[in-house]
Amino acid sequence: MRVVLINTGTELLLGDVQDAHLAFIAREIFPLGLRIAEQRTVPDGPAIRDALLHAFSHADLLFVTGGLGPTTDDITREIVAELLGLELIPDPQVIAAITERLSKRRIRMTDRIPRQARVPAGAQVLPNENGTAPGLYLRANVNPALQSPHLFVLPGPPRELQPIFRESVMSILPEIVQTPSTIERKLYKIADRGESVIEQAIGEKILAIPGIELGYCARPGEVEVRVIGEADAVEKADQIIRSELGLSIFSTSNENLEQVVVRLLTERKETLALAESCTGGLLADRITDVPGASAVFAAGYIPYANEAKIDICKVDPALIEQHGAVSEPVAKAMAEGARARARSTYALATTGIAGPGGGSPEKPVGTVFVALAATGRETIVKKFFFPSDRETFKELTAQVGLDLLRKKMMSGQ
Amino acid sequence: MRVVLINTGTELLLGDVQDAHLAFIAREIFPLGLRIAEQRTVPDGPAIRDALLHAFSHADLLFVTGGLGPTTDDITREIVAELLGLELIPDPQVIAAITERLSKRRIRMTDRIPRQARVPAGAQVLPNENGTAPGLYLRANVNPALQSPHLFVLPGPPRELQPIFRESVMSILPEIVQTPSTIERKLYKIADRGESVIEQAIGEKILAIPGIELGYCARPGEVEVRVIGEADAVEKADQIIRSELGLSIFSTSNENLEQVVVRLLTERKETLALAESCTGGLLADRITDVPGASAVFAAGYIPYANEAKIDICKVDPALIEQHGAVSEPVAKAMAEGARARARSTYALATTGIAGPGGGSPEKPVGTVFVALAATGRETIVKKFFFPSDRETFKELTAQVGLDLLRKKMMSGQ
Numbered sequence: 001m002r003v004v005l006i007n008t009g010t011e012l013l014l015g016d017v018q019d020a021h022l023a024f025i026a027r028e029i030f031p032l033g034l035r036i037a038e039q040r041t042v043p044d045g046p047a048i049r050d051a052l053l054h055a056f057s058h059a060d061l062l063f064v065t066g067g068l069g070p071t072t073d074d075i076t077r078e079i080v081a082e083l084l085g086l087e088l089i090p091d092p093q094v095i096a097a098i099t100e101r102l103s104k105r106r107i108r109m110t111d112r113i114p115r116q117a118r119v120p121a122g123a124q125v126l127p128n129e130n131g132t133a134p135g136l137y138l139r140a141n142v143n144p145a146l147q148s149p150h151l152f153v154l155p156g157p158p159r160e161l162q163p164i165f166r167e168s169v170m171s172i173l174p175e176i177v178q179t180p181s182t183i184e185r186k187l188y189k190i191a192d193r194g195e196s197v198i199e200q201a202i203g204e205k206i207l208a209i210p211g212i213e214l215g216y217c218a219r220p221g222e223v224e225v226r227v228i229g230e231a232d233a234v235e236k237a238d239q240i241i242r243s244e245l246g247l248s249i250f251s252t253s254n255e256n257l258e259q260v261v262v263r264l265l266t267e268r269k270e271t272l273a274l275a276e277s278c279t280g281g282l283l284a285d286r287i288t289d290v291p292g293a294s295a296v297f298a299a300g301y302i303p304y305a306n307e308a309k310i311d312i313c314k315v316d317p318a319l320i321e322q323h324g325a326v327s328e329p330v331a332k333a334m335a336e337g338a339r340a341r342a343r344s345t346y347a348l349a350t351t352g353i354a355g356p357g358g359g360s361p362e363k364p365v366g367t368v369f370v371a372l373a374a375t376g377r378e379t380i381v382k383k384f385f386f387p388s389d390r391e392t393f394k395e396l397t398a399q400v401g402l403d404l405l406r407k408k409m410m411s412g413q
Numbered sequence: 414m415r416v417v418l419i420n421t422g423t424e425l426l427l428g429d430v431q432d433a434h435l436a437f438i439a440r441e442i443f444p445l446g447l448r449i450a451e452q453r454t455v456p457d458g459p460a461i462r463d464a465l466l467h468a469f470s471h472a473d474l475l476f477v478t479g480g481l482g483p484t485t486d487d488i489t490r491e492i493v494a495e496l497l498g499l500e501l502i503p504d505p506q507v508i509a510a511i512t513e514r515l516s517k518r519r520i521r522m523t524d525r526i527p528r529q530a531r532v533p534a535g536a537q538v539l540p541n542e543n544g545t546a547p548g549l550y551l552r553a554n555v556n557p558a559l560q561s562p563h564l565f566v567l568p569g570p571p572r573e574l575q576p577i578f579r580e581s582v583m584s585i586l587p588e589i590v591q592t593p594s595t596i597e598r599k600l601y602k603i604a605d606r607g608e609s610v611i612e613q614a615i616g617e618k619i620l621a622i623p624g625i626e627l628g629y630c631a632r633p634g635e636v637e638v639r640v641i642g643e644a645d646a647v648e649k650a651d652q653i654i655r656s657e658l659g660l661s662i663f664s665t666s667n668e669n670l671e672q673v674v675v676r677l678l679t680e681r682k683e684t685l686a687l688a689e690s691c692t693g694g695l696l697a698d699r700i701t702d703v704p705g706a707s708a709v710f711a712a713g714y715i716p717y718a719n720e721a722k723i724d725i726c727k728v729d730p731a732l733i734e735q736h737g738a739v740s741e742p743v744a745k746a747m748a749e750g751a752r753a754r755a756r757s758t759y760a761l762a763t764t765g766i767a768g769p770g771g772g773s774p775e776k777p778v779g780t781v782f783v784a785l786a787a788t789g790r791e792t793i794v795k796k797f798f799f800p801s802d803r804e805t806f807k808e809l810t811a812q813v814g815l816d817l818l819r820k821k822m823m824s825g826q
Contacts, residue, residue, distance in 0.1 A: 011630040013449045015439030016600070016637060019432060022454065026428030036426045039454040041435065044628070047451070070609050071629050072616075104800055110609045130801055159633055159805050217429045274694075274715070280701025281687075281694035284715045288693025289804055291769050293717075299725070300715030302687070302697045308712035308755065312725070342721065356704055391702055 001177060002037050003029065004059035004149075006051050008066040008076055009156055010043040020158045021065050027217070028165055031185055032177050033228070034061070044073040052083055059149045060140075061176065066156030068133035070112040077118065077136070080153055084143050086120035094125060098132045126152075126168035131160040137172055150176050184234045188225040188241055189251040191403040195223050201244045209233050220392050221399030222257075250406055257402040258286040264409045265296035265345075272405070273342030274300040275313050275334040277325070278352035278368055282398045298342040303334070313337030313349075324363065326351050328381045331369035335381075339373040346408070347373045348401045354390045366393060370401045372408060380404065414590060416442065416449050417472035417562075419464050421479040421489055422569055423456040433571045434478050441578060443598065445590050447474070457486040465496055472562040473553070474589065479569030481546035483525040490531065490549070493566055497556050499533040507538060511545045539565075539581035544573040550585055563589050597647045601638040601654055602664040604816040608636045614657045619650050633805050634812030635670070663819055670815040671699040677822045678709035678758075685818070686755035687713040688726050688747040690738070691765035691781055695807045696814055711755040716747070726750030726762075737776065739764050741794045744782035748794075752786040759821070760786045761814045767803045779806060783814045785821060793817065 005025060011017045022039050029035075037059075042051045044067055055062050067076030081088045094117040102109055116133040119125055122142045126135030136153040152169055154161045190198060195218040202225070206214045212229040214237075227237040242249070250260055265272055274283050274297075284300035287293050303309040306320055309330070314337040319329050331351050339347035352368025359365035366387030373379040382404065386396040418438060424430045435452050442449075450472075455464045457480060468475050480489030494501045507530040515522055529546040532538055535555045539548030549566040565582055567574045603611060608631040619627045619640065626641040627650075640650040655662070663673050678685055687696050687710075697713035700706050716722040719733055722743070727750040732742050744764050752760035765781025772778035779800030786792045795817065799809040 009630075010628055011637070011639075012435065013439055013452065014443065014639070015436035016630055016639065017632075018436045022425065023428035023431045026426055030427065037456070038460070039426065041452040043450070051451075069629075069631070071612055072620075073628060105798065107607065108610075110613055112609060112612070130805060157631065157633070159802075159808075163802065215427075217427065219429075276694075276697075279698075280706070280710075281689075281697025281713055281715070282701075284689075284694025285692075285698045285807070288695075288715075288717070288767075289807070291803060293693070294771075297693075297717050299717055299721035300694055300713075301725075302694070302701075302713030302715070304701070304707055304710050304712055305755075311754070312712070312714075341724070342718075354701075358707075390704060394698075394702070 001034060001060045002058065003034050003061045003063075004055045005036050005039040005063045006048075006055060006065070007039065007041045008044060008048050008051075008064065009041070010045075010073070012041050013043050021063075021161060024158065024162060025063060025165065028170060029173065030215075030226070031187070032173055033183065034173075034177060044075070048076055049079050049083065052079060056083070056148050062149045062151045064151065064153045065161060068116065068153065068155045070110070070116055070132070072112075074115075076153060077115075077120070080136070080138070080151070081120040084120065084138065084146060084148055086122060086138075086143055088118040089121055090114065090117050091119040091125060094119065094134055097127065097134070101132060124172075126154075126164050128155060128160050128164055130163060131155055131157060133160075135161075135164045135168060137168070182230055183228065184231050185226060185228045186234055186238055186241075187252060187254070188245065188249045189255075190223050190225065190245060190248050191221055191250055191257060191399050192248050192407075193223070194218070198223055198225060198245070202241055205240045205244075206237050209236050212237055221396045247407055247410060250403060257399060257406065259290050261402050261406055261409075262287060262290040262293050262296055264406065266292060268409060270345035270409075271296050271298045271342075273298045273338045273344040273347040275338035275347060275349040276300065276302050277304060277309070277334070277350055278354050279350045279394050279397050279401070280304065280354075282394045283348065283350070283401055286398060286402070298344040299338075301338055301341075309334060312341065314341070326353055326363055326367060326369065328369055328383065331371035332373075332379050332381050335371035335373035335379055339375070345375050346405060348405055349373070350397050350401060352384075352393070352397060354393045356390070368393070368397050370397065370404060372401075372404050374408060380408075414447060414473045415471065416447050416474045416476070417468045418449050418452040418476045419461075419468060419478070420452065420454045421457060421461050421464075421477065422454070423458075423486070425454050426456050434476075434574060437571065437575060438476060438578065441583060442586065445586055446596050447586075447590060457488070461489055462492050462496065465492060469496070469561050475562045475564045476567065477564065478567045478574060481529065481566065481568045483523065483529060483545070489566060490528075490533070493549075493551070493564070494533040497533065497551065497559060497561055499535060499551075499556055501531040502534055503527065503530050504532040504538060507532065507547055510540065510547075514545060537585075539567075539577050541568060541573050541577055543576060544568055544570060546573075548574075548577045548581060550581070595643055596641060597644050598639060598641045599647055599651055600665060600667070601658065601662045602668075603636045603638065603658060603661050604634055604663055604670060604812050605661050605820075606636070607631070611636055611638060611658070615654055618653045618657075622646050622649050625650055633808045660820060660823060663816060670812060670819065672703050674815050674819055674822075675700060675703040675706050675709055677819065679705060681822065683758035683822075684709050684711045684755070686711045686751045686757040686760040688751035688760060688762040689713065689715050690717060690722070690747070690763055691767050692763045692807050692810050692814070693717065693767075695811045696761065696763070699811060699815070711757040712751075714751055714754075722747060725754065727754070739766055739776055739780060739782065741782055741796065744784035745786075745792050745794050748784035748786035748792055752788070758788050759818060761818055762786070763810050763814060765797075765806070765810060767806045768800075769803070781806070781810050783810065783817060785814075785817050787821060793821075
């Protein structure tokens with residue numbers, strides 16, 4: 001099945017916005033055995049027509065993003081209807097949803113907004129919980145007089161597209177994709193080692209299994225391993241992966257690390273506090289993205305300045321003077337101070353040099369200490385070195401922190 | 414001049430890596446009056462040939478990225494040479510550069526590495542300071558027997574491509590682009606009102622200016638307006654936009670809100686503290702993403718539990734009992750308590766109901782209070798209603814918080 005993605009939007013071609021749809025959709029459809037064969041970005045306006053026409057004869061499954069909004073440059077819906085020879089009909093349910101959404105937010109209805117409720121005849125509306133323009137699904141050859149692929153038309157903002165994709169598109173796709181039912185897939189997520197180390201541990205053994213497809217996908221601080229094949233082959237691969245990687249596997253579903261951590265804390269009725277210097281709130285932000293976090297997250301402290309480390313975490317000023325704020329003893333004191341202050345089961349602390357400034361020969365940019373304090377147990381402190389840009393540094397540090405806590409809980413220590 | 418970009422790389426189509434080249438190149442070439450008309454992503458392998466062949470007859474200027482490395486799936490160089498009927502000749506200078514680079518890093522030369530030193534006859538080598546494979550420039554119709562556009566072939570890793578682009582490509586491009594551009598562009602970023610409200614304020618007036626191109630781009634809590642046209646038309650549009658939107662414009666460059674806030678704080682030698690309940694660290698995370706934040710960010714507190722609000726921000730327990738944790742008086746007390754504790758110029762506080770649980774008829778999910786305390790001035794508290802998913806709720810709340818602080822500083826109050 002040939003899958004094509006067309007991103008519309010002059011802002012993408014001007015570099016005002018960076019595309020996030022290609023990577024998102026590619027990852028979502030991979031478990032169905034689908035891969036994107038080609039992606040194109042075209043500006044708002046008539047170029048959309050040419051790109052769609054070309055894709056109609058070169059794709060079996062076509063995703064089109066953007067151009068569904070209320071403004072004059074949003075014409076994707078109109079072009080789709082025109083090319084497929086379908087009438088655009090105002091959909092009362094969409095009008096009602098838009099009206100409700102706007103009145104809830106006390107936003108005035110402008111003349112242009114109702115355009116978004118027009119639906120090509122025969123299209124299935126994919127409700128948009130996070131915006132006014134719904135997505136649309138038009139099945140292959142929806143107009144019997146014309147050849148056309150299965151077509152999903154989706155709004156451009158990722159926060160609108162992604163929920164629609166997960167809730168609506170992913171429930172329609174299995175009907176379209178006729179995957180042989182004997183094929184299985186398994187997914188393993190690992191945060192404590194890199195792609196090449198994982199490949200060295202499992203690669204040869206897995207590929208020796210006949211008929212198995214092995215894939216890796218690396219992100220900052222995280223590797224996904226996927227195996228696809230007949231049930232017995234996948235079962236063999238599963239045994240190898242579990243025996244080689246064991247506790248390193250933090251998820252075999254699509255949970256991320258913060259979801260795993262919040263789930264484990266909830267199950268164990270335990271609580272967490274954070275003292276983040278160099279991660280600057282990223283850990284707390286991730287933890288509080290998980291619904292239900294409030295039951296397990298006691299408090300977060302971001303003692304960026306030394307005075308705040310002393311004030312909040314009761315770090316001994318002499319420790320900072322003697323070892324520096326980025327040091328094992330200060331990381332330990334921050335974790336223990338945060339745990340005591342918040343009266344939580346655990347506390348994670350981070351202190352490091354994110355850069356670009358602040359490095360020294362002994363402590364270059366990228367140096368970081370992560371500490372984990374736990375009631376009645378010895379505090380663990382680990383040193384890492386992540387020489388990279390500021391945001392990646394924060395991300396990698398947050399990953400090792402969450403994974404340290406997860407392993408502590410999963411190993412039952 | 415029609416500009417086309419082709420990104421090659423299976424990893425892009427699998428979602429393992431997010432493309433950064435489109436946005437980068439688009440921004441770099443814009444000042445020359447060049448815009449990318451179309452971008453395509455194709456997998457490694459024979460699809461590159463089809464994409465190049467198509468582009469040869471549809472582009473005047475063609476950028477191709479990726480596929481120049483040492484592994485078997487890196488075949489862009491070979492395909493380009495073949496399509497243009499040019500011989501690949503080992504370049505002694507490139508061989509010398511690769512040899513020196515590897516020996517410096519004590520990396521063993523493998524059989525495959527010298528492939529990267531082969532250069533199509535007539536191509537100009539664009540040195541790569543950050544990798545082994547150089548970039549290549551082939552002028553239009555480099556083989557007189559064939560029609561071909563100006564062609565730049567560039568390595569895939571952004572840390573290699575970007576320096577080559579800035580140093581080599583940008584010095585060659587002015588010779589290719591003959592007509593100096595009189596086209597200008599301006600960008601306006603707004604965080605305190607939505608796309609359709611902005612369009613109603615400026616749309617008709619701007620579009621009445623002959624030869625102006627007007628575009629909008631909406632993200633959570635943020636709208637970008639751009640105008641493109643001849644200098645005098647852009648100047649007219651600029652006057653309209655500034656008079657209609659005034660202080661609502663938080664940036665006319667590519668700064669985001671946290672960068673503006675950190676810059677203003679730095680210029681004014683002022684400091685910020687944060688007491689984030691419902692934003693859960695997102696504000697701190699954004700502020701600390703900005704290099705130099707440590708000079709202006711005193712401390713962040715995430716008093717998720719009521720006990721933490723009382724402990725850290727010295728919120729009177731009676732206030733919480735009487736009004737609830739999500740209330741105007743508690744938001745005010747959090748901001749004032751955080752400012753006093755951190756001894757900062759300003760403190761922002763957030764308290765709200767992110768959902769999905771925790772709502773009530775009087776305070777439904779989405780209710781949020783944002784407070785701004787400032788030394789020697791009255792504390793401002795604003796109530797908002799953002800009924801959406803948890804992450805968007807946090808993002809919208811962070812946006813209004815940062816924009817409240819920015820306006821306070823920019824209005825000089």
